[in-house]
Amino acid sequence: MLPRRPLAALLDPRTGQWLGADSRRRFLQGIGAVGATGLLAPGAFAEMLTQTPRQTEGPFYPDHLPRDTDNDLLIINDAITPSVGQVTHVSGRVLGPSGAPVRNALVEIWQADAHGVYLHSGSAGGERRDGNFQGYGRFLTNAKGEYYFRTIRPVPYPGRTPHIHFAISRGDRRLLTTQMYVKGEQQNERDGVLRGIRDAQQRESVLVDLQPLPDSPIEELAGEFNIVLGTTPSDPVRES
Numbered sequence: 001m002l003p004r005r006p007l008a009a010l011l012d013p014r015t016g017q018w019l020g021a022d023s024r025r026r027f028l029q030g031i032g033a034v035g036a037t038g039l040l041a042p043g044a045f046a047e048m049l050t051q052t053p054r055q056t057e058g059p060f061y062p063d064h065l066p067r068d069t070d071n072d073l074l075i076i077n078d079a080i081t082p083s084v085g086q087v088t089h090v091s092g093r094v095l096g097p098s099g100a101p102v103r104n105a106l107v108e109i110w111q112a113d114a115h116g117v118y119l120h121s122g123s124a125g126g127e128r129r130d131g132n133f134q135g136y137g138r139f140l141t142n143a144k145g146e147y148y149f150r151t152i153r154p155v156p157y158p159g160r161t162p163h164i165h166f167a168i169s170r171g172d173r174r175l176l177t178t179q180m181y182v183k184g185e186q187q188n189e190r191d192g193v194l195r196g197i198r199d200a201q202q203r204e205s206v207l208v209d210l211q212p213l214p215d216s217p218i219e220e221l222a223g224e225f226n227i228v229l230g231t232t233p234s235d236p237v238r239e240s
């Protein structure tokens with residue numbers, strides 16, 4: 001059903017090369033070190049895990065999928081021209097309520113382009129849409145529950161603070177729909193959807209500290225967004 005290679009593939013932002021399993025692991029660890037304190041062994045700090053709050057899917061889940069649906073939203077297929085925007089690496093883990101990694105979870109993200117336009121026929125300003133921005137991507141978590149995307153720093157659009165939409169599924173079941181925000185963004189305080197999360201810890205859990213990637217000549221950012229599900233998915237997923 002889903003293309004295999006792109007889901008497991010990971011781009012090294014420094015070389016633009018696809019990484020193999022070993023270097024991929026190192027890279028994910030490196031990215032993790034950039035972000036907030038990572039969640040460690042399964043079960044560790046279980047009492048500290050905050051369930052990621054549900055957020056509205058909103059009206060702009062793509063009504064047509066892009067030609068390319070991999071985890072690199074900057075480049076569509078083999079295009080020469082990347083999308084407009086500040087390159088941002090978002091990685092993290094999908095965990096059950098006690099911190100156990102959830103493998104083979106399908107992580108989908110979608111977001112507006114640098115002009116605030118979604119990959120959706122109902123999105124305002126469609127004529128300004130950046131045709132080089134993929135707008136949507138997906139990734140299957142590995143055995144450690146890890147995922148990774150390369151995208152752009154989300155931008156505000158009328159009525160909303162910058163955010164990236166996330167959906168987590170396993171098999172045919174949507175487990176969580178939520179949104180990720182940028183920590184420290186001024187407009188966060190005026191965003192009705194974000195403010196709708198009443199629990200302070202849960203609100204904090206969707207704010208991601210986007211930090212400059214060390215030594216990046218193009219001022220890339222990286223952040224870690226760990227997603228904690230309310231229940232451990234029990235439906236069997238076929239391994240192949």
Ligand SMILES: [Fe+2]
Nearest residue numbers: 058060163165
């Ligand atoms: Fe949105």
